[in-house]
Amino acid sequence: xxxxxxxxxxxxxxxxxxxxxxxxxxxxxxxxxxxxxxxxxxxxxxxxxxxxxxxxxxxxxxxxxxxxxxxxxxxxxxxxxxxxxxxxxxxxxxxxxxxxxxxxxxxxxxxxxxxxxxxxxxxxxxxxxxxxxxxxxxxxxxxxxxxxxxxxxxxxxxxxxxxxxxxxxxxxxxxxxxxxxxxxxxxxxxxxxxxxxxxxxxxxxxxxxxxxxxxxxxxxxxxxxxxxxxxxxxxxxxxxxxxxxxxxxxxxxxxxxxxxxxxxxxxxxxxxxxxxxxxxxxxxxxxxxxxxxxxxxxxxxxxxxxxxxxxxxxxxxxxxxxxxxxxxxxxxxxxxxxxxxxxxxxxxxxxxxxxxxxxxxxxxxxxxxxxxxxxxxxxxx
Amino acid sequence: xxxxxxxxxxxxxxxxxxxxxxxxxxxxxxxxxxxxxxxxxxxxxxxxxxxxxxxxxxxxxxxxxxxxxxxxxxxxxxxxxxxxxxxxxxxxxxxxxxxxxxxxxxxxxxxxxxxxxxxxxxxxxxxxxxxxxxxxxxxxxxxxxxxxxxxxxxxxxxxxxxxxxxxxxxxxxxxxxxxxxxxxxxxxxxxxxxxxxxxxxxxxxxxxxxxxxxxxxxxxxxxxxxxxxxxxxxxxxxxxxxxxxxxxxxxxxxxxxxxxxxxxxxxxxxxxxxxxxxxxxxxxxxxxxx
Ligand SMILES: Nc1ncnc2c1ncn2[C@@H]1O[C@H](COP(=O)(O)OP(=O)(O)O)[C@@H](O)[C@H]1O
Ligand SMILES: [Mg+2]
Numbered sequence: 234x235x236x237x238x239x240x241x242x243x244x245x246x247x248x249x250x251x252x253x254x255x256x257x258x259x260x261x262x263x264x265x266x267x268x269x270x271x272x273x274x275x276x277x278x279x280x281x282x283x284x285x286x287x288x289x290x291x292x293x294x295x296x297x298x299x300x301x302x303x304x305x306x307x308x309x310x311x312x313x314x315x316x317x318x319x320x321x322x323x324x325x326x327x328x329x330x331x332x333x334x335x336x337x338x339x340x341x342x343x344x345x346x347x348x349x350x351x352x353x354x355x356x357x358x359x360x361x362x363x364x365x366x367x368x369x370x371x372x373x374x375x376x377x378x379x380x381x382x383x384x385x386x387x388x389x390x391x392x393x394x395x396x397x398x399x400x401x402x403x404x405x406x407x408x409x410x411x412x413x414x415x416x417x418x419x420x421x422x423x424x425x426x427x428x429x430x431x432x433x434x435x436x437x438x439x440x441x442x443x444x445x446x447x448x449x450x451x452x453x454x455x456x457x458x459x460x461x462x463x464x465x466x467x468x469x470x471x472x473x474x475x476x477x478x479x480x481x482x483x484x485x486x487x488x489x490x491x492x493x494x495x496x497x498x499x500x501x502x503x504x505x506x507x508x509x510x511x512x513x514x515x516x517x518x519x520x521x522x523x524x525x526x527x528x529x530x531x532x533x534x535x536x537x538x539x540x541x542x543x544x545x546x547x548x549x550x551x552x553x554x555x556x557x558x559x560x561x562x563x564x565x566x567x568x569x570x571x572x573x574x575x576x577x578x579x580x581x582x583x584x585x586x587x588x589x590x591x592x593x594x595x596x597x598x599x600x601x602x603x604x605x606x607x608x609x610x611x612x613x614x
Numbered sequence: 615x616x617x618x619x620x621x622x623x624x625x626x627x628x629x630x631x632x633x634x635x636x637x638x639x640x641x642x643x644x645x646x647x648x649x650x651x652x653x654x655x656x657x658x659x660x661x662x663x664x665x666x667x668x669x670x671x672x673x674x675x676x677x678x679x680x681x682x683x684x685x686x687x688x689x690x691x692x693x694x695x696x697x698x699x700x701x702x703x704x705x706x707x708x709x710x711x712x713x714x715x716x717x718x719x720x721x722x723x724x725x726x727x728x729x730x731x732x733x734x735x736x737x738x739x740x741x742x743x744x745x746x747x748x749x750x751x752x753x754x755x756x757x758x759x760x761x762x763x764x765x766x767x768x769x770x771x772x773x774x775x776x777x778x779x780x781x782x783x784x785x786x787x788x789x790x791x792x793x794x795x796x797x798x799x800x801x802x803x804x805x806x807x808x809x810x811x812x813x814x815x816x817x818x819x820x821x822x823x824x825x826x827x828x829x830x831x832x833x834x835x836x837x838x839x840x841x842x843x844x845x846x847x848x849x850x851x852x853x854x855x856x857x858x859x860x861x862x863x864x865x866x867x868x869x870x871x872x873x874x875x876x877x878x879x880x881x882x883x884x885x886x887x888x889x890x891x892x893x894x895x896x897x898x899x900x901x902x903x904x
Contacts, residue, residue, distance in 0.1 A: 308804075311808050313804055313807060313808060337810045337812065338810070339810075340807075340808060340809060340810035341809065341810030342810075344808075345808070345809065346805070346808040346809075348801050348804070348805055349801070350799075350801050351801075352799075352801040352802050352804060352805030353802070353805070354802060354805075354806070354819075354820060355802070355824070356823050356824065365806070365809055366809045366810075369809055369810045369811055369815070370810070413809075417809065423808075
């Protein structure tokens with residue numbers, strides 16, 4: 234990764250709510266926990282020593298439970314909230330050093346935002362709401378209207394431009410929110426739980442739409458959610474936040490299969506188990522040979538067409554996976570009816586495991602297969 | 615006989631000092647205050663002259679039209695017209711117009727001063743924490759207390775009457791402007807800020823329009839309080855219907871007091887209905903997005 238790939242850099246940011254921020258930061262640096270800081274200084278720790286960067290054109294998801302500081306963090310990128318300490322660089326520029334005029338210009342042209350409860354102006358039409366950014370930029374009305382109509386068409390709201398927000402369903406209102414954010418042509422898009430208030434079906438529609446739009450526009454999107462499935466589906470990388478602290482930043486696969494600590498692991502496991510997704514939906518059938526049939530030549534031939542070969546010898550199935558050298562090795566096996574979540578601990582220990590149906594080995598499951606199936610299922614839901 | 619409360623010190627000196635101080639203020643600055651407040655007097659006299667000059671049927675038609683445009687109810691409109699005719703028929707037209715003029719002038723001043731104060735309170739917490747107790751006191755003080763300082767400064771007349779009315783009537787519009795602006799959905803305000811609105815744009819494009827129903831409720835209460843004050847204000851020379859009530863009491867003419875009292879009630883009903891209907895319409899407009 235080169236320096237120019239970095240769009241946003243968050244540099245040791247702290248946010249303290251309360252009257253004694255300096256004392257609170259000193260306590261934190263001395264190792265105090267959030268609750269101790271509250272007891273000793275009366276200050277609420279919003280964010281603690283947040284340090285990461287976001288790449289150009291990526292969809293970066295920030296995930297965490299309610300109260301973990303997600304909204305606080307995302308509001309730092311357009312300075313709706315100011316950090317107590319630390320810097321935020323966007324395109325290499327420290328946004329904390331912008332004066333009032335520069336900040337206005339930056340908010341108008343450089344960054345836009347979609348809100349959880351939409352944040353639409355109730356007394357203005359859909360079109361007026363959509364063009365509020367361009368009008369604030371100083372664009373003339375005719376151009377702004379043309380641009381607004383274009384954005385509304387993009388989000389599938391053509392014909393609704395003269396309605397008022399209250400006359401639309403939640404999903405449609407959020408499309409207006411999205412159109413409004415896209416209309417400014419800013420290349421950073423902030424989305425604070427933008428889809429959390431929507432029904433599941435509408436939500437997955439909106440996710441698909443966002444992916445389509447993103448494939449075309451290649452914006453830098455910072456997307457907040459408390460929903461792991463949504464995070465896995467949308468995010469190029471995911472950050473996990475707990476009590477204002479960053480626990481892990483990584484790709485979906487890394488978060489699922491290499492959780493950085495107990496918290497992330499529990500977070501991941503809980504959400505996965507709750508989704509009824511089973512091994513039979515994820516695994517691949519592979520040839521099953523007895524140990525006498527499994528000559529090196531025959532195995533090599535089969536491996537050209539299949540990701541692996543299962544070898545049974547009466548004791549337990551062994552697996553010869555493509556790319557692995559040497560002999561079939563003894564690996565764990567799971568029943569095809571097992572939840573994917575149950576497979577994770579096994580997959581953490583082995584690259585691939587054997588899947589059995591009615592007691593007989595029939596196929597194999599790799600980390601990649603499990604992950605892809607999960608992504609598929611999220612899309613379906 | 616109960617013991618008298620013991621006299622700890624001689625209060626006469628203190629009272630003399632206060633009286634002298636006050637006389638000194640009046641003697642040295644009375645003229646200045648009076649000159650400063652000339653525009654107020656002009657506003658009030660102008661309104662009174664205008665309303666009394668306007669032919670009664672024009673006034674009735676205008677108030678009926680206002681009622682209709684606010685309430686869209688023929689019944690309410692007819693009611694307002696009938697009540698006004700009744701007031702005229704009782705021979706109280708000019709007094710009623712003087713009362714309306716005082717009420718309107720006081721309301722206009724209260725609104726023009728009160729809304730900016732309310733906005734300032736919503737913006738600055740420090741100001742709010744100072745202003746709230748003050749408003750609490752203003753709203754619990756007995757109505758007569760408002761008269762004392764103004765009469766002492768200006769002597770009986772229209773200026774103290776309108777000033778006392780403004781002070782008495784202003785708290786609701788300040789309070790409800792502050793409340794209305796604070797109650798605006800914070801996400802909507804955040805949204806417009808995130809798209810680069812200046813504080814002024816935020817105020818005029820979002821906060822005031824969305825707070826309008828609440829502000830209207832404040833204006834409504836202020837109007838009603840101004841109307842209730844005009845009877846008292848008439849004691850210090852404001853004239854109008856209140857003066858008739860006062861005369862009724864002083865001369866023990868029950869009929870005079872009663873008739874003027876009814877006329878005041880009618881005016882209250884008419885203006886309350888107009889103000890309330892406007893408030894409701896503003897609310898509905900927001901709720902349905904019409
Ligand atoms: N203005 C504020 N004053 C005091 N505490 C706040 C304020 N805003 C947020 N917090 C606290 O900061 C923490 C994070 O809040 P938030 O960012 O809204 O979480 P999330 O969006 O993840 O649910 C919470 O403990 C919350 O109570
Ligand atoms: Mg939040």
